[in-house]
Amino acid sequence: MNKRKIGTLAAIAMLAFAACSGGGGGGGSKGEIEIWSSLPRQGSSKAQTDTIVNAINMAIEEKNGQAGGYTIKYIDKDDSTAAAGKWDEATEIKNANDAVATDKLIAYIGTFNSGAAKLSIPILCGKGIAMVSPANTYPGLTKAGKGEADEPGKYYPNGCAHNYFRVVAADDLQGLAGAKWAAKLGAKNVYVLDDTELYGKGIADVFNKEAPGAGLTILGRDGIDGKATDYKALAEKIKATNPDLVYYGGITQNNAGQLWRDLRDAMPDVKLMGPDGILEQEWIDAAGEAAEGTYITFGGLPADQLTGKGADFVKNYNTKYPNNPPEAYTAYGYEAAGTVLAAIEKAAATNPADTAALRAAVLKAISETKDYEGALGKWSFNAEGDTTLTAMSGNIVKDGKFAFDSVIE
Amino acid sequence: MEELVKALTIGVTNGLVIALIAIGYTLVYGILELINFAHADVFMLGTAFTYFATEIIVRGMGIPASSTLALALTLIALPFIMLLTASINASIERFAYRPLRNAPRLAPLISAIGMSFVLQNIGLLLLGPSQKAVEPILPRTDVVFFPSGAAWFGVDEMIVLGVTIPLLLGLRWFVASTRQGKAMRATAQDREASGLMGIDVNRTISLTFLIAGALAGAAGLVVALYYGQTFFQYGLQFGLLSFTAAVLGGIGNLTGATLGGLFVGIVAAMSDRFIEAKWTSVIVFSLLILVLIFRPTGLLAEQQSERA
Numbered sequence: 001m002n003k004r005k006i007g008t009l010a011a012i013a014m015l016a017f018a019a020c021s022g023g024g025g026g027g028g029s030k031g032e033i034e035i036w037s038s039l040p041r042q043g044s045s046k047a048q049t050d051t052i053v054n055a056i057n058m059a060i061e062e063k064n065g066q067a068g069g070y071t072i073k074y075i076d077k078d079d080s081t082a083a084a085g086k087w088d089e090a091t092e093i094k095n096a097n098d099a100v101a102t103d104k105l106i107a108y109i110g111t112f113n114s115g116a117a118k119l120s121i122p123i124l125c126g127k128g129i130a131m132v133s134p135a136n137t138y139p140g141l142t143k144a145g146k147g148e149a150d151e152p153g154k155y156y157p158n159g160c161a162h163n164y165f166r167v168v169a170a171d172d173l174q175g176l177a178g179a180k181w182a183a184k185l186g187a188k189n190v191y192v193l194d195d196t197e198l199y200g201k202g203i204a205d206v207f208n209k210e211a212p213g214a215g216l217t218i219l220g221r222d223g224i225d226g227k228a229t230d231y232k233a234l235a236e237k238i239k240a241t242n243p244d245l246v247y248y249g250g251i252t253q254n255n256a257g258q259l260w261r262d263l264r265d266a267m268p269d270v271k272l273m274g275p276d277g278i279l280e281q282e283w284i285d286a287a288g289e290a291a292e293g294t295y296i297t298f299g300g301l302p303a304d305q306l307t308g309k310g311a312d313f314v315k316n317y318n319t320k321y322p323n324n325p326p327e328a329y330t331a332y333g334y335e336a337a338g339t340v341l342a343a344i345e346k347a348a349a350t351n352p353a354d355t356a357a358l359r360a361a362v363l364k365a366i367s368e369t370k371d372y373e374g375a376l377g378k379w380s381f382n383a384e385g386d387t388t389l390t391a392m393s394g395n396i397v398k399d400g401k402f403a404f405d406s407v408i409e
Numbered sequence: 410m411e412e413l414v415k416a417l418t419i420g421v422t423n424g425l426v427i428a429l430i431a432i433g434y435t436l437v438y439g440i441l442e443l444i445n446f447a448h449a450d451v452f453m454l455g456t457a458f459t460y461f462a463t464e465i466i467v468r469g470m471g472i473p474a475s476s477t478l479a480l481a482l483t484l485i486a487l488p489f490i491m492l493l494t495a496s497i498n499a500s501i502e503r504f505a506y507r508p509l510r511n512a513p514r515l516a517p518l519i520s521a522i523g524m525s526f527v528l529q530n531i532g533l534l535l536l537g538p539s540q541k542a543v544e545p546i547l548p549r550t551d552v553v554f555f556p557s558g559a560a561w562f563g564v565d566e567m568i569v570l571g572v573t574i575p576l577l578l579g580l581r582w583f584v585a586s587t588r589q590g591k592a593m594r595a596t597a598q599d600r601e602a603s604g605l606m607g608i609d610v611n612r613t614i615s616l617t618f619l620i621a622g623a624l625a626g627a628a629g630l631v632v633a634l635y636y637g638q639t640f641f642q643y644g645l646q647f648g649l650l651s652f653t654a655a656v657l658g659g660i661g662n663l664t665g666a667t668l669g670g671l672f673v674g675i676v677a678a679m680s681d682r683f684i685e686a687k688w689t690s691v692i693v694f695s696l697l698i699l700v701l702i703f704r705p706t707g708l709l710a711e712q713q714s715e716r717a
Contacts, residue, residue, distance in 0.1 A: 258540065
């Protein structure tokens with residue numbers, strides 16, 4: 001009697017399961033998989049990463065939370081600490097290790113800061129997990145010969161398959177664009193500063209290297225201490241060399257606002273230029289009046305210059321999130337998520353048997369992204385994991401807001 | 410030569426601000442032998458209050474930032490800000506340190522560290538996570554020039570000097586010449602004996618914290634206006650330099666704190682200007698270590714009381 005009851009119950013249960021999985025695209029029948037993002041969610045980057053997280057959510061919702069028959073669960077991880085107010089090494093390493101230990105985790109969207117990517121790429125590479133960054137621009141992460149001598153090889157140790165991709169053009173192009181633009185603006189003598197971090201120093205190095213080719217003379221080079229309380233004496237030192245333009249390679253979070261104010265106080269007429277590390281509203285808030293007239297390069301096009309699908313994205317985004325207007329990297333977050341979802345679709349078609357196989361299939365699909373038509377245009381990933389998009393834009397701060405100035409060839 | 414003088418001026422101005430905060434550390438240490446780690450965060454709150462005051466004046470009341478009226482109103486706000494930070498500091502003493510007066514020395518120290526975190530997070534709640542630019546109320550026009558025509562210092566530096574120097578001198582006078590000042594010096598020398606002499610020790614200590622807090626508030630206003638920024642982590646950034654200055658000058662010694670502040674400010678400015686900004690922290694703290702090796706009690710040691 002008992003055995004028969006159990007048998008009947010089991011049969012009914014199995015029929016129920018079969019009925020469920022029978023309903024193909026309706027419910028994620030293959031189960032749930034996770035996509036994580038690791039971005040600085042505290043400190044002054046929060047404003048911009050809020051928009052990126054919104055964009056990723058939008059990309060997933062547009063696909064009804066599914067791809068390739070899997071239900072997509074998105075987890076927004078934070079790689080910053082409140083105390084630091086920006087990305088933190090230990091936190092990023094923890095995120096990467098947690099990702100590797102989570103069976104359902106299939107792809108990693110991150111990081112925002114190049115210094116953090118340096119830490120996660122090798123950890124994720126070990127388990128063949130794809131990592132797509134919406135914002136890393138340090139060249140050494142993918143390109144040989146543009147950074148340290150052992151880059152990028154040291155990020156893919158023990159022969160693991162190349163697992164890192166980025167949807168934004170790297171700084172070797174942005175630094176060069178900066179030098180060209182500075183020359184075009186009529187500057188001859190330039191003083192270069194950096195914030196001594198991976199991204200900032202990297203792009204300042206590129207600018208330094210490309211400057212002579214663009215016809216500029218470099219008067220001096222200094223690293224600032226992001227924790228210093230003021231830069232007045234430094235500004236005097238720079239003033240004594242009489243530059244036409246001062247270039248700062250670095251991010252807002254290393255006290256760029258105070259630096260700008262002290263530079264402007266000492267030299268009211270000098271041109272000031274920076275890279276996309278300061279292309280955020282928080283920087284304008286921190287620098288106040290000193291931000292006015294600053295020239296800022298960006299390894300891509302600002303949101304209001306996107307066309308076609310990009311313009312549609314901006315419109316939909318603004319409707320959905322009217323209180324968080326898109327910032328520089330919002331569309332890139334959307335694109336990164338879109339790339340990952342498209343790859344999951346392609347990977348699912350090969351019917352991977354388990355997590356490792358799915359991760360490998362997704363990694364392969366991402367690396368084969370070709371002629372992807374998304375918000376940023378039509379582009380592909382090259383063998384190194386870089387995007388084929390190379391449009392650079394020059395932006396100027398006007399009336400306390402960023403205004404697109406020109407495309408830099 | 411002019412460059413040297415200019416760098417020196419920057420150093421002195423920065424140094425006086427650091428000295429104003431350092432005095433708070435030294436006053437409290439002298440009287441309680443407690444390093445009040447929360448002091449620099451009270452200063453940070455002072456910068457925050459100044460930020461809000463300027464926002465009200467410029468955004469709320471619509472007065473243009475560059476007008477003299479805005480400057481006048483901000484300076485009128487100074488005593489209120491000082492009162493506010495003084496009360497905060499005195500309350501901290503009342504609730505976080507006084508109950509631990511007879512506890513082992515480590516307990517109030519930990520309490521101070523805890524208070525520092527509390528104040529930092531209050532600052533984070535008030536200001537948000539990033540630096541905030543303060544309205545440009547201080548006129549930056551250069552007033553004094555070098556013979557060559559290069560600018561030496563301007564109205565803003567003069568206002569900084571005009572606020573910090575009177576406060577430092579006023580404090581000196583207060584401690585040396587008034588009854589309460591005498592009570593403070595007595596309590597610093599020997600708390601029990603002062604109690605026996607009829608000095609209300611609790612009140613004297615509260616007064617010390619009120620004064621230290623008021624000075625921190627004034628330093629906060631000066632920094633917010635002169636550097637043009639407020640940041641919830643200012644306590645950490647300035648606190649390190651000010652505490653160093655206090656120790657360098659001899660902790661417990663008021664003149665020492667002032668000298669220490671000037672020393673730190675000038676060394677930092679010289680290093681930024683003539684060496685490289687990267688090395689400034691290394692140089693400042695190496696000098697601190699050197700001074701302490703050869704004079705462990707600091708440049709001007711605290712007047713040690715005779716112990717029988």
